[in-house]
Amino acid sequence: MTPSKLVILGTGGTIAGLSSSATDNIGYTAAQVGVAQLVEAIPALLAGGAVVTEQVAQLDSKDMDFAVWAALASRINDFLAQTDVCGIVITHGTDTLEETAFFLQAVCQPAKPVVLTCAMRPASALTPDGPQNVLDAAAVARHPGAQGVVVVCAGTIHGAIDVQKAHTYRLNAFTPGDAGPVGYVEEGCVRQLRDWPAGSGSGDHLAAVASGTATSWPQVEIVMSHAGARGKVVDALVSSGVQGIVVAATGNGTVHHALEQALLRAQAAGVQVRRSTRCAEGHVLPRPDDAIPDSKGLSPVKARIALMLELMGWPGTR
Numbered sequence: 001m002t003p004s005k006l007v008i009l010g011t012g013g014t015i016a017g018l019s020s021s022a023t024d025n026i027g028y029t030a031a032q033v034g035v036a037q038l039v040e041a042i043p044a045l046l047a048g049g050a051v052v053t054e055q056v057a058q059l060d061s062k063d064m065d066f067a068v069w070a071a072l073a074s075r076i077n078d079f080l081a082q083t084d085v086c087g088i089v090i091t092h093g094t095d096t097l098e099e100t101a102f103f104l105q106a107v108c109q110p111a112k113p114v115v116l117t118c119a120m121r122p123a124s125a126l127t128p129d130g131p132q133n134v135l136d137a138a139a140v141a142r143h144p145g146a147q148g149v150v151v152v153c154a155g156t157i158h159g160a161i162d163v164q165k166a167h168t169y170r171l172n173a174f175t176p177g178d179a180g181p182v183g184y185v186e187e188g189c190v191r192q193l194r195d196w197p198a199g200s201g202s203g204d205h206l207a208a209v210a211s212g213t214a215t216s217w218p219q220v221e222i223v224m225s226h227a228g229a230r231g232k233v234v235d236a237l238v239s240s241g242v243q244g245i246v247v248a249a250t251g252n253g254t255v256h257h258a259l260e261q262a263l264l265r266a267q268a269a270g271v272q273v274r275r276s277t278r279c280a281e282g283h284v285l286p287r288p289d290d291a292i293p294d295s296k297g298l299s300p301v302k303a304r305i306a307l308m309l310e311l312m313g314w315p316g317t318r
């Protein structure tokens with residue numbers, strides 16, 4: 001029998017936000033409405049088959065933490081192991097959505113679709129964008145052959161590795177950069193343009209991740225290279241026991257000489273250092289004589305997660 005049960009996990013965000021005025025799209029409080037209530041407000045969602053909801057967290061995603069990630073990864077693996085479940089939708093804030101998506105793809109590599117969705121306007125808005133986004137996300141989660149972690153926002157399907165929040169206000173706030181979208185959702189139908197993210201379904205290191213606590217996760221920090229950058233911040237991090245540093249470098253991975261000297265000192269002291277770029281698009285192109293390894297195309301925030309997993313014994317996230 002084809003699995004048809006859809007699981008919707010709630011974590012909060014603007015999609016669950018409330019404002020005192022229907023015309024106020026920015027002065028709201030995120031994470032107020034429960035996921036069950038959000039789903040009840042979208043009757044069309046129930047037409048496609050059974051829907052199960054679970055509130056995994058209720059927070060503004062600017063405050064996302066490792067404990068919620070571990071709980072999400074664990075619930076995803078539990079639900080996807082059920083043969084009647086076709087896929088999972090996760091309602092999430094937009095601010096750190098790309099980090100959660102990357103983490104879940106790295107840790108779970110789900111063989112069924114796990115679709116993060118969101119909203120730029122609160123649930124109380126005159127015309128909220130959340131309900132359509134959830135409906136579109138459900139279409140992807142129910143789509144035969146879909147797999148891996150993707151993000152659905154404003155009718156576009158983005159891969160977890162490439163997606164970035166690129167706009168502070170517009171409804172279509174996300175970009176997949178050079179990679180392009182995985183596809184679009186149009187009137188409930190998926191128009192696929194490229195491959196779904198990998199879906200081995202192995203979840204090999206999930207147990208280690210799920211047992212991690214906020215304090216036992218490796219300390220990996222991000223520093224930015226800019227005009228007038230200094231090495232003091234890196235020296236201070238090394239003194240505080242940092243285990244990894246990602247530098248959001250300029251352009252194709254170039255670093256201010258003062259900051260670079262400090263990063264090389266940190267590296268010599270045993271700290272793992274990676275070079276990403278503060279450019280919104282493009283990858284740092286490696287050279288054989290690079291003193292500091294590049295981030296393999298990952299943005300600074302994703303390179304940080306990849307390095308944390310690497311320090312925890314994860315063999316590689318790309």
Ligand code: ASP
Nearest residue numbers: 013014060061093094095
């Ligand atoms: N601060 C909100 C959050 O990330 C923003 C949003 O959801 O759009 O939870």
